[in-house]
Amino acid sequence: MGLGLKLEGVSFAYDATPVLQDIHLNIPEGQFVSLLGASGSGKTTLLRLAAGLNEVSSGRLSWNGVPVRGPSLERGVVFQDYALFPWLSVVDNVEIAIAKAKPGIRKAERLSEARGYLRQLGLAAAIGKYPGELSGGMRQRAAIARALALGSPLLLMDEPFGALDPVNRARLQDLLLEAWELATPRKTIVFVTHDVDEAIYLGDRLIVLGSSPGRQIAELPVPLARPRERRSLLDSHSLHHALREQVAATLVQDTLQRLRAA
Amino acid sequence: MSDYIALANQDLPSQPMPGALDGPPLSAPRWPGRALESVAVWVVLLLAWSVASVHLPLGDNPLLPSPLITAKVLWESLPELWAGTLSSLTILLPGFALATLLGIVTGLAVGTSLRLQRMFLPFAKVAGPVPPTVYIPYAIAILPTFRLSAIFVVFIGAFWPIFQNAVAGAHALEQRYRDNARILGLRGFEYQRRVVFPAALPHIFTGMAVGLAFSFILLTVAELFGANAGLGRFVQYYADFADYPRMVAGILYTGLVTFLAMTLLDRVRRRSLFWLR
Numbered sequence: 001m002g003l004g005l006k007l008e009g010v011s012f013a014y015d016a017t018p019v020l021q022d023i024h025l026n027i028p029e030g031q032f033v034s035l036l037g038a039s040g041s042g043k044t045t046l047l048r049l050a051a052g053l054n055e056v057s058s059g060r061l062s063w064n065g066v067p068v069r070g071p072s073l074e075r076g077v078v079f080q081d082y083a084l085f086p087w088l089s090v091v092d093n094v095e096i097a098i099a100k101a102k103p104g105i106r107k108a109e110r111l112s113e114a115r116g117y118l119r120q121l122g123l124a125a126a127i128g129k130y131p132g133e134l135s136g137g138m139r140q141r142a143a144i145a146r147a148l149a150l151g152s153p154l155l156l157m158d159e160p161f162g163a164l165d166p167v168n169r170a171r172l173q174d175l176l177l178e179a180w181e182l183a184t185p186r187k188t189i190v191f192v193t194h195d196v197d198e199a200i201y202l203g204d205r206l207i208v209l210g211s212s213p214g215r216q217i218a219e220l221p222v223p224l225a226r227p228r229e230r231r232s233l234l235d236s237h238s239l240h241h242a243l244r245e246q247v248a249a250t251l252v253q254d255t256l257q258r259l260r261a262a
Numbered sequence: 263m264s265d266y267i268a269l270a271n272q273d274l275p276s277q278p279m280p281g282a283l284d285g286p287p288l289s290a291p292r293w294p295g296r297a298l299e300s301v302a303v304w305v306v307l308l309l310a311w312s313v314a315s316v317h318l319p320l321g322d323n324p325l326l327p328s329p330l331i332t333a334k335v336l337w338e339s340l341p342e343l344w345a346g347t348l349s350s351l352t353i354l355l356p357g358f359a360l361a362t363l364l365g366i367v368t369g370l371a372v373g374t375s376l377r378l379q380r381m382f383l384p385f386a387k388v389a390g391p392v393p394p395t396v397y398i399p400y401a402i403a404i405l406p407t408f409r410l411s412a413i414f415v416v417f418i419g420a421f422w423p424i425f426q427n428a429v430a431g432a433h434a435l436e437q438r439y440r441d442n443a444r445i446l447g448l449r450g451f452e453y454q455r456r457v458v459f460p461a462a463l464p465h466i467f468t469g470m471a472v473g474l475a476f477s478f479i480l481l482t483v484a485e486l487f488g489a490n491a492g493l494g495r496f497v498q499y500y501a502d503f504a505d506y507p508r509m510v511a512g513i514l515y516t517g518l519v520t521f522l523a524m525t526l527l528d529r530v531r532r533r534s535l536f537w538l539r
Contacts, residue, residue: 051445070444075445077441077445079438079442081438085456085457086538087460087461088456088460096448097446100446100447100448131537132537
């Protein structure tokens with residue numbers, strides 16, 4: 001009970017090239033963790049391991065005490081590249097998730113539930129459309145609707161807003177926080193990003209990964225009250241800026257160390 | 263720069279700049295002209311045919327009947343050609359439909375399973391390129407009716423391109439869709455039906471187009487061998503009587519039927535792949 005996501009000495013190598021090295025993480029249920037790092041730090045790999053899409057080379061990775069072996073509906077994923085199925089309408093893309101999450105219920109019910117999720121994410125007008133007809137922001141909303149529809153207690157998000165313009169990005173960040181804060185019990189979220197501000201705005205905790213190979217170089221709590229407000233966050237420089245500086249310093253240090261070692 | 267402007271102004275002396283829409287066309291003319299480009303080819307070909315049929319010294323039974331005679335004969339033969347079409351379709355449709363069904367099912371299964379690939383692809387590489395026409399005499403010999411052997415040959419001809427393209431389509435399935443299917447827990451037949459099949463559909467349609475063209479070739483060739491009706495049979499029959507106008511009419515008619523079938527398939531393709539942009 002209440003164990004959350006646990007990584008104990010997790011390493012991963014791809015074709016004998018180490019990608020992740022000795023990661024120890026303990027993410028309790030209901031926590032929103034931002035996973036930060038430069039490209040090549042293995043952020044995405046870490047997420048794929050947690051999703052069960054790849055297997056750890058060594059160490060132990062468990063969700064609520066059960067070792068992760070392969071994907072499961074317990075662990076939903078939102079990818080960066082809006083991986084909706086382009087041949088299914090938006091509502092069918094969500095319905096397919098509900099069909100898996102609740103195999104007992106009828107198609108009509110599943111569809112109405114799917115429409116509910118889409119409305120929640122502001123996609124009422126896009127329900128019958130196909131992913132190809134939507135903008136990047138709308139597609140990512142639909143992808144989030146699908147992940148929510150899976151009903152997974154753990155949500156793994158891989159730079160979901162990475163390809164969006166700043167306005168859409170801010171909107172979706174707020175939408176995600178709202179959906180997360182409203183739900184009971186709260187989902188556990190691991191949110192991968194390389195945007196420090198985004199990581200601070202969303203997360204309860206920042207985990208910073210260094211590059212080549214990926215390993216933990218810092219872990220910082222975000223002592224900002226919730227619900228968070230973008231404006232007040234930007235106005236109250238001190239905390240936000242201090243965190244930002246700290247993250248930046250850690251990343252620079254890691255880079256310098258690597259350069260020295262090389 | 264100023265020279266260029268001066269030159270440009272000389273071309274339009276003392277006149278207001280013409281609007282973009284009512285000005286003289288600078289490049290190729292628009293709609294009527296463009297449509298006429300292809301009509302012109304038809305007209306030239308028809309004229310060349312007329313001139314050749316009239317002026318070549320070919321005697322009383324010209325090998326090249328004039329367009330007018332051909333059209334008249336075509337009109338007269340329409341009932342017979344229509345009956346031939348129906349007869350041909352009873353060979354083409356079952357053969358092509360079976361090839362499509364089995365080609366897709368086996369192609370997707372092989373394309374998504376490394377084990378099946380190891381087992382079957384070596385065989386497919388050898389059996390696929392065999393020209394299907396070589397099966398015709400043997401098929402006629404071992405199968406009880408001509409129709410059945412013709413269906414079989416059409417099936418073989420259409421099967422391999424569809425199979426190979428279905429394998430390629432399943433191979434080309436993007437990693438992100440595979441990951442997504444795994445996250446959603448889609449497996450087995452459901453995975454094939456909702457993910458692999460639609461993703462492979464562009465490839466499958468390419469295979470079907472090649473397969474359909476092959477089907478027509480094999481159909482008509484098979485009919486030359488032993489049919490008592492059908493499009494290929496029509497041409498062969500009147501060739502035996504040296505009735506060249508009917509032969510040419512039959513060739514033109516067969517071309518038209520093939521064209522219509524290919525167009526129909528293309529329509530279906532466009533409708534099915536609406537999501538592809």
